[in-house]
Amino acid sequence: MTGKLVLAGTPIGDVADAPPRLARELAEADIVAAEDTRRLRRLTQALGVRPEGRVVSYFEGNEAARTPELADALAEGARVLLVTDAGMPSVSDPGYRLVAAAVERGIGVTAVPGPSAVLTALALSGLPVDRFCFEGFLPRKAGERLARLGEAAGERRTLVYFESPHRLEATLTAMAEVFGAERRAAVCRELTKTYEEVRRGPLAELAAWAAERVRGEIxxxxxxxAAAGTEELDAGELARRVAVREEAGERRKEAIAAVAREAGVPKREVFDAVVAVKKGAHGQVAQDRRTTDG
Known part of the structure; x- marks a missing residue:
C-alpha cells in the first residue's frame, strides 16, 4: 500500500487564515516536512496542535537530497505533509521535486488549499484579473533581470512577481525602463498582516516611492x-526598447524583431527608428561641438 503526499497551504500573514483541515493534517501525518521547523513550531502552537509524526526539514538547501528519502517513505505507506513558511508548497517554494517524484511512482498527491499571496495581490491590485501569469522572483543580476523583463514586455496578461524589499527599487526601476514609465502597477506589502499596504500607480512613481526603503514581504x-495595434509608438520609443534589449545582451537583429512583434509594426520600421535616433544623437553631438568651437 502506498501513502499520500499532502501539500498544505499555510497562512501568508494572519494565522487565523489557516484552513481548518490544516490542524488535523498536522496532527495525523506520519511525517511533516517543513521548510523551517522553527516556524512550524510557532504555527502548531498558535493552532493548538501537536504533530504526532516525525518532523523533518525540507528547504532549498536539502530539497534534492531529501526528496528520495521522502519518496521512499511514501512508497512504504507513509502520509507525508509538506508545509512551507507561507502559502502553497511548490509556488516559489520547495515542493516541486517531491511532487514530481510522487507522481513518477504513482503515489497520490492532494492539497489542503490555503491563502495565496498571488491571488490576494491580484484581487487587491485594481488591475485586470481575468487573465494573468505568475513570474515568481526575478534574477538578482541586473543584466539577467532586464533580459527576463524584456521577454515579458509584450505580455498582454497581468503579471505577478515576488520581490525582496532590498531589491524592490531596482526591480521597479528596471520595469519602468522595459515596460514604460507609465505602465500601471501595484506593490502589495505585508498582505493580511498588521501593516498591510497596497501602493498603486505608474511604475516610475512606484520606483521613486520604493527608494524610501520599503520593508516586508512584497x-x-x-x-x-496593450494589444498590438492599439498603441502607437514613436521612433524614439521603438529605439529605446531596442536599446534596453541590447543592454540586456540581445543582438540588435533579434532585439529589433522582438520589438516589432511587440508593437505590431514591420521590422523595417523599427530598424529605421533605431538608425534615425542614432543619426540624431550623432548630429546633436556634432552641433554641440561646433557651438563649443565657435
Missing part, C-alpha cells in the same frame, strides 16, 4: 501590455 502586480 508582491508586485503589473498591468499587461
Amino acid at each position: 508582491t508586485v502586480v503589473v498591468e499587461g501590455a
Whole structure:
C-alpha cells in the first residue's frame, strides 16, 4: 500500500487564515516536512496542535537530497505533509521535486488549499484579473533581470512577481525602463498582516516611492501590455526598447524583431527608428561641438 503526499497551504500573514483541515493534517501525518521547523513550531502552537509524526526539514538547501528519502517513505505507506513558511508548497517554494517524484511512482498527491499571496495581490491590485501569469522572483543580476523583463514586455496578461524589499527599487526601476514609465502597477506589502499596504500607480512613481526603503514581504502586480495595434509608438520609443534589449545582451537583429512583434509594426520600421535616433544623437553631438568651437 502506498501513502499520500499532502501539500498544505499555510497562512501568508494572519494565522487565523489557516484552513481548518490544516490542524488535523498536522496532527495525523506520519511525517511533516517543513521548510523551517522553527516556524512550524510557532504555527502548531498558535493552532493548538501537536504533530504526532516525525518532523523533518525540507528547504532549498536539502530539497534534492531529501526528496528520495521522502519518496521512499511514501512508497512504504507513509502520509507525508509538506508545509512551507507561507502559502502553497511548490509556488516559489520547495515542493516541486517531491511532487514530481510522487507522481513518477504513482503515489497520490492532494492539497489542503490555503491563502495565496498571488491571488490576494491580484484581487487587491485594481488591475485586470481575468487573465494573468505568475513570474515568481526575478534574477538578482541586473543584466539577467532586464533580459527576463524584456521577454515579458509584450505580455498582454497581468503579471505577478515576488520581490525582496532590498531589491524592490531596482526591480521597479528596471520595469519602468522595459515596460514604460507609465505602465500601471501595484506593490502589495505585508498582505493580511498588521501593516498591510497596497501602493498603486505608474511604475516610475512606484520606483521613486520604493527608494524610501520599503520593508516586508512584497508582491508586485503589473498591468499587461496593450494589444498590438492599439498603441502607437514613436521612433524614439521603438529605439529605446531596442536599446534596453541590447543592454540586456540581445543582438540588435533579434532585439529589433522582438520589438516589432511587440508593437505590431514591420521590422523595417523599427530598424529605421533605431538608425534615425542614432543619426540624431550623432548630429546633436556634432552641433554641440561646433557651438563649443565657435
